[in-house]
Amino acid sequence: MNLQATIFDVFSYALLSYAVLLLTIYTLIGFFSIAETRAYVRKNSFTDYRVLASSPDAPSVSILAPAFNEGATIIDNVRSLLSLNYINLEVIVINDGSTDDTLAKLISAYDLYELDFFVNHQIITQPVKVVYKSHNPVYKKLIVVDKFKGGKADSLNVGINISKNDYLVSIDVDCVLEQDALLKLCKPFLEQTEKRVIATGGVLRIVNSCDIEGGRLVKINLPEEFLPRVQTLEYIRAFLLSRMAWTRLNGLLLISGAFGAFDKDIVISCGGYNNETVGEDMELVVRMRRFMEEKKEPYKVAFIPDPLCWTEAPATYKNLGRQRNRWTRGTIETLYTHRKMFFNPKYHVLGMVSYPYWLFFEYLAPIIETVGFLAFLLFCFIGVVTWSCFFIMMSIFSVGVLYSIFAILMEVLTYNQYKQKKDVLRLLLVAMAEPIFFHPFVVASAIKGNFDILRKRKSWGEMTRRGFTHLDKNKNKYGN
Amino acid sequence: MISSPLFVLASLVVSLHTLGLVILIFTNLILLILAFMLFFMLWKGTHEKNHDRYRLISGLLIRRAVFYDDQIDPETGIPGTKKATRLMVNKVFRKLFTEELISAKKNIAGMAAENLKYLYHQLKLESFALKKLNSAHWHTKAKAIQELTLMDMRELKDDLFVYTNDKNEYVRMEAQVAVVQFNGFEGLRFLDSITYAISEWQQIKLLHKLSNLPPAHIDISGWLKSPNTSVVVFALKLARNYHGFEMHDVILTCLDHPDPQVRLQAIHCLGEIYNDETSVHLISRFWRDDVRHQLAIIKALQNIGSEKDNIFLSTLLGNDDYDLKLNAARALASSGLKGFALLVEYNDADLVLNDIITQVRGELAA
Amino acid sequence: MKILVAEDDDLMLKMLEFRLKKDGHEVIVTHDGREAMDKIDQLMPDVVITDIMMPYFSGLEIIGAVKTKYPGIMPVIIISGMGQESVVLEAFQLGADDFITKPFSPNELSVRVKRFEKSFFT
Numbered sequence: 001m002n003l004q005a006t007i008f009d010v011f012s013y014a015l016l017s018y019a020v021l022l023l024t025i026y027t028l029i030g031f032f033s034i035a036e037t038r039a040y041v042r043k044n045s046f047t048d049y050r051v052l053a054s055s056p057d058a059p060s061v062s063i064l065a066p067a068f069n070e071g072a073t074i075i076d077n078v079r080s081l082l083s084l085n086y087i088n089l090e091v092i093v094i095n096d097g098s099t100d101d102t103l104a105k106l107i108s109a110y111d112l113y114e115l116d117f118f119v120n121h122q123i124i125t126q127p128v129k130v131v132y133k134s135h136n137p138v139y140k141k142l143i144v145v146d147k148f149k150g151g152k153a154d155s156l157n158v159g160i161n162i163s164k165n166d167y168l169v170s171i172d173v174d175c176v177l178e179q180d181a182l183l184k185l186c187k188p189f190l191e192q193t194e195k196r197v198i199a200t201g202g203v204l205r206i207v208n209s210c211d212i213e214g215g216r217l218v219k220i221n222l223p224e225e226f227l228p229r230v231q232t233l234e235y236i237r238a239f240l241l242s243r244m245a246w247t248r249l250n251g252l253l254l255i256s257g258a259f260g261a262f263d264k265d266i267v268i269s270c271g272g273y274n275n276e277t278v279g280e281d282m283e284l285v286v287r288m289r290r291f292m293e294e295k296k297e298p299y300k301v302a303f304i305p306d307p308l309c310w311t312e313a314p315a316t317y318k319n320l321g322r323q324r325n326r327w328t329r330g331t332i333e334t335l336y337t338h339r340k341m342f343f344n345p346k347y348h349v350l351g352m353v354s355y356p357y358w359l360f361f362e363y364l365a366p367i368i369e370t371v372g373f374l375a376f377l378l379f380c381f382i383g384v385v386t387w388s389c390f391f392i393m394m395s396i397f398s399v400g401v402l403y404s405i406f407a408i409l410m411e412v413l414t415y416n417q418y419k420q421k422k423d424v425l426r427l428l429l430v431a432m433a434e435p436i437f438f439h440p441f442v443v444a445s446a447i448k449g450n451f452d453i454l455r456k457r458k459s460w461g462e463m464t465r466r467g468f469t470h471l472d473k474n475k476n477k478y479g480n
Numbered sequence: 481m482i483s484s485p486l487f488v489l490a491s492l493v494v495s496l497h498t499l500g501l502v503i504l505i506f507t508n509l510i511l512l513i514l515a516f517m518l519f520f521m522l523w524k525g526t527h528e529k530n531h532d533r534y535r536l537i538s539g540l541l542i543r544r545a546v547f548y549d550d551q552i553d554p555e556t557g558i559p560g561t562k563k564a565t566r567l568m569v570n571k572v573f574r575k576l577f578t579e580e581l582i583s584a585k586k587n588i589a590g591m592a593a594e595n596l597k598y599l600y601h602q603l604k605l606e607s608f609a610l611k612k613l614n615s616a617h618w619h620t621k622a623k624a625i626q627e628l629t630l631m632d633m634r635e636l637k638d639d640l641f642v643y644t645n646d647k648n649e650y651v652r653m654e655a656q657v658a659v660v661q662f663n664g665f666e667g668l669r670f671l672d673s674i675t676y677a678i679s680e681w682q683q684i685k686l687l688h689k690l691s692n693l694p695p696a697h698i699d700i701s702g703w704l705k706s707p708n709t710s711v712v713v714f715a716l717k718l719a720r721n722y723h724g725f726e727m728h729d730v731i732l733t734c735l736d737h738p739d740p741q742v743r744l745q746a747i748h749c750l751g752e753i754y755n756d757e758t759s760v761h762l763i764s765r766f767w768r769d770d771v772r773h774q775l776a777i778i779k780a781l782q783n784i785g786s787e788k789d790n791i792f793l794s795t796l797l798g799n800d801d802y803d804l805k806l807n808a809a810r811a812l813a814s815s816g817l818k819g820f821a822l823l824v825e826y827n828d829a830d831l832v833l834n835d836i837i838t839q840v841r842g843e844l845a846a
Numbered sequence: 847m848k849i850l851v852a853e854d855d856d857l858m859l860k861m862l863e864f865r866l867k868k869d870g871h872e873v874i875v876t877h878d879g880r881e882a883m884d885k886i887d888q889l890m891p892d893v894v895i896t897d898i899m900m901p902y903f904s905g906l907e908i909i910g911a912v913k914t915k916y917p918g919i920m921p922v923i924i925i926s927g928m929g930q931e932s933v934v935l936e937a938f939q940l941g942a943d944d945f946i947t948k949p950f951s952p953n954e955l956s957v958r959v960k961r962f963e964k965s966f967f968t
Contacts, residue, residue, distance in 0.1 A: 042619045046626065046650055051688045053899070054928040057717070058684065085899050087930070116838040120802040137940075138907055179901065190681035193710065213880075216901055265772070398506040405513050412517060421521055428514070539857070543864055546952065580857070587858050587927075590951025 008379070015372050019399070022361060026403050032245035037305050037414055040244075044306070049183040052190075053085045059186050060088040060166050061261070064159030065173040066152050067093055071100040075109045076215030077173050082141060086182045091142050092159045093173065097149030106144050111135045123157040123272035126150030131162065152257070153273035153280040160264065160272055168267060170281070172258040172311060176207055176217050181308040185261045188302035195298040198288050199262045201255030202308035203239040205417065206232045208315060217310055222423040227320055230430050230438045231313040237407040240305060240414070247303040251354035253289075255301070257281030259309035266291065277337070279330015286338050286350075293347045307415060321445045328449030331363050366446035397435055404431035527572075534573045537563060538580040545599040546584065546592040557602040558595065568603060578605060582630045593632075600631045610636070618648035625654040629661055637662035644670040653682050660689050665696040671703050677710040687717060695722055704730045709739045716745040720752050728753055732761055744773055751780035759789045766792075775807055782811040790819045797826045797833060806836050813840045847963060850874040850891035852882035852908065853925070854900045858948075862895065862925075865952045866959065879903025883911060891920070893962050898926040898933065906940055913941035921962045925950060 052058050063081060067074060074093075081091045095103045106112060117131035125147070132144040147158050156170055167186060171177075178184075181202065188200045208228035211219040223229045246252040257280065270291050273280045285301065292299040314320040335358065341351035342359065408427050411417070418424060545558050552558060567573040585596045600606065612624035625643060628636055640662075643655035656678075659667035668686075678686075703715035704727065716734065719727045731753060734746035750758050762777045778796070781789050793815075796808035812819040823837060849871045853859040856877075863873045874889055876882040880902035886894060894912060898905035909922050921943040926933070929947035937945055944958055 043650060045619075046622060046654065050927050051685055052681075054930045054933065055684045055688060056930065056932075057680070057687065083902070083904055087932070116835075116842045118802075118806060118832070118835040118839045120806070122802075137936075138910055179899070187681060190684065191679050193677035193679050213902075398510070402506055402510050402513075405510055405517075409513055409517050412520065421525075424517070424521065539860070543860065546861060547864060547868065583857055584861070585949075587855070587948050587950070588861070588952065589949040590953055592952050593949065 011375060015368075018368060022365075023399050025357070025361060026399065029241050029245040030403075030406055032248045033241045034410070036244045036248040037240070037410070040305055041414065047187065049085075049180050049187075052183050052187060053180075054087060056087070058086070058088055059189050060164075061086065061090075061169055061182060061186060062159070062163035062165040062167070062264075063089065063091045063169045063171055063182075064156050064163070065091065065093045065171050066096050066155035066159070067098065067102055067173045068096045068149075068152075068155075069098045069100045069102060070173055071098070071102045071105055073174055073215070074102050075105055077175075078106065078110070078142065078215075080177065080215035081171075081173075082139060083179070084177065084182050085179050086186075088165065089141050089182070090163065090165060092162055093142070093144045094155040094159050095144065095146045096151070096155040097147065103144070103146055107132065110139050110142060110144075112142075112144055117162070119158075119161055122161055122268055125154050125157045125161065128158060128162075151275060153275045153277075156280070157272040157275075160267060163264065166264055167261055168264050169259070169261045170257055171309070174312060175258050176210075176212060176215065176310040177259070178217070178306075178308050181259075184304055184306050184308060185259070188300075188304070189261070189263070192300060195300045196263070196292075197300050197302050198266050198292060199255055199260060199285055200302040200304065201243070201252070201260045202304045203243075203306060204235055204256055204258055205307045205310050206235060206313045207310035208313055210310065220417050222418050222426055223313070225315050226430070226433075226437070227315050227317070228313045229426065230434050231320075233404055233407070233427055233430050233434065235313075236411045237404060240410050241403075241407050243303050244305050246354070247301070249349060249353065250300055251349045251357075252301045252303055253286055253350075253354050253358055254282045255285050255303075258311050260285075262288070274337075277330060277333040278326050279334050282330055283334040283337065286334055289350050290338060290341065290347065293350055305414070307417060317441060321441070321448070324442050324445035325449040325452060328363075328366075328446040329453045331358070332450070332453050335359055335363060366443040367450070369443055370447055400435055400439075401431055404434065530572065531576065534567070534576045535580070537567070537573075538577045541577075541599070542580055542584050542596070545595045546588060548595050552595070552598055558599055561599075561602060564603060568605075574605070574608065577603075578627065581605075582627060585630055585632075597632055600633075606631070606633055606636075609633075613639075618651055621646075622648070622650040622654045625651065625658055629654065629658040632661075634662045641670065645674050645676065647676075649676070649679070649682075652676060653685065656682065657685055657689055660686055660693075664693050665690065665698045668698065671706070671711050671714070674708060674711065677708065678714055679710070683710075683714050683717065686714070687721065690718075691721075700724060701727060701730050704734060709737075709742055712737065712739075712742050713745045716742070716749045720749045723753065725753055728755060728758070732758075735761065735765055740769070740773070743769060744776055747773060747776040747780055751776075751783045754784040759785050763789065763792050771801060771803065775803060778804070778807045778811050782814060785811065785815060787815075787818060790815060790822055793819070794822045794826055797823070802832065805833065806839075809833070809836045809840050810843070813837075813844060847892040847959075848872045848874065848889070849893045849895060849959065850876065850882065850886060850889070852876045852879065852894070852896040852900060852905070854878055854897065858897075861952065862955070865956060869956050869959070871959070877901075879905075879908060882908060886912065886920075887915075890916075893959060894920060894922045895925060895959070896922065898924060898928055898937075906937060909937065909940045909942050923958065925955070 065078075065081065070077070078091070078093060093106065095106070111134050112132040113135055115131045115133050119128050119131070127148055129146040129148065132146070134140065134142050143162065145158055145162060147155065150158075160168060167189065169182065169185065185200055185202050189197045191197075206223055206228050207217070208223040208225065209221045210217060211221065223232055243252060243254075260281065262284075266288055267284070270284070270287050274283050274287070277283050289299070289301065314323050335355070338355070341347045341355050343356060344351040347355075405428065408424065408431065412424060418427065541560060541564050544560055548558060564577065568577070581596060581600060585593060588596065606628065609624045609627045612620050615621055615624075621643070625640060628640070637659065640655050640658045643651050644659060646652050646655065656670060659670060661667070698718075700715045700718055703711050704719075706712055706715070712734065716731065718724070719731060728750075731746055731749050734742055735750075737743055737746065747762065750762065759781055762780060766774060766777055778793070781793065785793070790812060793808045793812050796804050797812075799805055799808075809823055812823040823840075826833065849866055851859060851862050851866070851873060853862060854877055859875055859877070863875055866873045874885055874891060876885050878901040882894075882896060882900075883903055885891075886908075894908065896905040896908050903911075905924055905926065909924070912920050912922050922941070923944040923946065924937050924942050925946045925948060927948040934945050943962070946955060946958065
């Protein structure tokens with residue numbers, strides 16, 4: 001009885017303190033993100049992006065778009081990239097050994113011819129087969145590279161070797177971009193006078209059920225299926241709240257590989273993308289930050305709260321599970337590679353705040369939740385009075401829901417992408433349903449990710465590409 | 481002690497209490513936020529309807545001003561402004577109207593633009609803007625300056641000069657653009673006294689503004705020696721854009737400036753402003769700086785170099801750095817037959833050069 | 847004349863429409879490159895006035911298409927805020943018949959459009 005009660009007490013108080021800490025952090029994030037977003041919206045109102053779009057002094061950008069078996073939508077996607085509002089631009093599409101007609105479609109649609117191109121192998125990659133350009137002057141910004149399969153990181157590195165411009169924008173080729181996306185993403189590089197901006201990221205939104213025509217976003221709709229819908233909520237929380245808050249502290253660790261801009265010099269100095277990890281986007285940002293810290297130069301990683309890039313979210317539990325599993329493994333690999341920074345004052349905010357946060361509250365959270373839940377079941381089974389345990393779980397539950405509702409509020413107050421009242425209502429309902437139908441699954445996938453990495457599974461896990469043609473058929477519903 | 485059942489019960493009751501309280505607080509907070517959201521959306525809904533009406537009124541009046549072909553009678557001004565004048569006390573309408581007016585003014589020039597300016601005066605909108613200049617908030621001040629600039633309120637240009645060195649960068653930015661718009665190149669005199677750095681973005685904005693004005697002769701030599709490095713960089717860009725050939729020797733001194741950004745910009749500048757000696761100076765400093773500067777020098781030599789420089793370029797063909805190799809090859813290939821001959825004759829142990837030559841040939845043919 | 851206008855800014859579009867209608871022309875308004883291309887093929891305007899930066903197809907692509915499909919009979923005028931030399935050169939190289947930079951004077955537009963009236967009768 002003595003020992004049991006002690007264990008029980010220690011356990012409860014540990015769990016409680018974790019929960020209280022989490023709550024404090026969420027609140028702080030809430031405040032920081034409001035301040036940062038408000039500041040951004042205000043500053044943004046003074047910007048006439050047209051000036052940047054046509055200025056010869058605008059930073060030169062190379063878009064790197066790795067493509068693997070994207071035949072269904074590649075022509076439209078590349079077209080929308082080529083019509084981005086930006087002058088000093090080259091669009092490099094890297095065909096990563098596709099087994100379908102991706103390359104054939106590109107060659108035919110864009111009138112491509114083989115080019116004698118000297119590839120400067122600054123970063124070691126899988127060999128490049130052919131480099132193509134277009135006969136048509138309207139498509140002069142396009143370069144297509146055919147290479148042997150090597151994975152996303154390897155393809156990006158090929159793109160880096162080929163690019164001639166100063167800034168890189170990595171993008172998932174099936175993402176739908178706003179026309180001004182590139183301008184908004186690159187402007188932070190020009191605004192700082194004291195620090196060097198090494199990377200910028202933008203907000204990702206979920207494109208499922210939106211109307212797409214010719215690779216372009218025509219109408220924004222809330223996803224109809226449950227899983228993409230709940231991920232919409234998740235993305236709002238992550239991007240609008242969490243990442244904006246971290247930007248204020250200059251502690252942002254992750255810029256999504258789906259859309260981010262990087263200073264090419266620094267990327268090359270760091271050695272390019274890491275081929276050994278599945279979380280290559282996060283790992284690069286952490287490595288770049290670490291590089292700047294070690295060089296002792298003032299720097300900043302910027303983040304734009306404007307929705308710039310729309311991406312497809314997994315709609316089946318199977319694909320979702322694969323994705324979350326991969327994210328967990330990526331996080332583990334990155335944290336492990338850079339473990340030297342843990343509570344290391346030499347790395348300032350990066351080592352003392354960002355890294356520990358990611359370790360304890362992003363990586364460990366699913367594990368602690370699972371342990372807590374299993375312990376709860378165990379205590380129920382044993383028959384120990386567990387009301388405080390139960391109440392702790394309830395309060396964590398309500399904190400979670402509160403946080404989601406706060407995120408929805410922020411979204412309504414700022415960008416208000418989902419204008420219809422019934423959509424906001426749907427989001428609120430999803431906030432209630434999430435802890436029961438979504439969150440446990442995500443936690444389970446994360447746990448599985450931990451086991452998998454112990455077993456060293458290294459595949460990307462292909463997400464079956466549904467393609468936008470499936471969504472295009474829906475456009476008739478909206479009278480287009 | 482801990483094992484005492486009474487104690488356990490007591491602590492449980494206490495924890496029940498606090499936790500129960502906590503849950504109560506949370507539920508209340510949730511309800512509060514939900515209620516707030518509901519009200520906000522309802523309010524926004526009614527707002528939108530008004531907005532449409534306001535937009536209609538503004539649009540009509542603005543179009544009338546744009547296409548008003550007759551002489552404007554100073555007594556009556558532009559007709560049809562009664563409704564707008566009445567609504568002007570409404571902050572929302574005023575904001576919307578001003579935005580639409582400014583948006584139109586940005587796209588329209590000539591007589592029509594003058595009419596829009598007249599309309600702005602007639603509706604006394606500049607008084608509201610001037611009031612905002614005294615605000616404590618930076619964004620209000622900056623917005624007001626921007627408005628006055630876009631509506632071309634030249635009469636107020638002297639009032640705005642003081643803001644060019646304001647502690648807030650956005651106020652500074654707007655004021656700098658304003659004085660350039662109103663005073664042309666003369667307005668750049670704020671560069672003499674500015675203590676803050678001018679960001680790259682701000683430089684782009686200023687250059688854009690200047691490009692819309694007829695070119696004028698200004699003395700930038702003072703700025704090229706400024707202690708403020710961003711001013712030096714900006715002055716170099718001005719020299720480049722406006723062909724300040726007489727500045728050549730001063731620009732040469734910038735090649736030795738302590739700031740790498742200045743040195744880089746000076747190299748770019750000399751690619752356009754040069755004489756017979758320039759390439760010698762560039763080549764003599766080639767090995768002092770990093771690859772980025774070296775590549776810039778090669779690009780400059782491509783423009784300004786002559787035969788005597790080809791020999792130097794051909795020495796780079798043996799360099800380990802592929803970027804240098806490629807760019808040197810490119811420069812040689814495009815400098816004429818003799819340069820191209822040097823390129824193909826070069827004995828390259830590292831066969832990479834052949835690939836480079838093929839690519840460069842392809843580029844020239846295209 | 848029957849004039850097709852392609853411009854994604856509503857305010858600008860209305861301005862152009864108003865001015866051209868005032869001059870007695872029949873005006874077809876379109877809001878993006880795709881709509882413009884479709885209506886050019888359907889309605890065969892006498893003159894096309896287009897912005898450069900637009901959704902779906904840019905003004906430059908429209909020039910290319912019009913000059914290939916309807917050479918010599920359909921003048922294309924560009925109205926754009928991008929007055930950079932490189933852009934202007936490219937537009938003319940692709941076959942544009944005129945280039946007006948924003949901010950523009952409606953009176954000037956009217957006169958430039960009128961120039962193409964004469965070719966209607968040659």
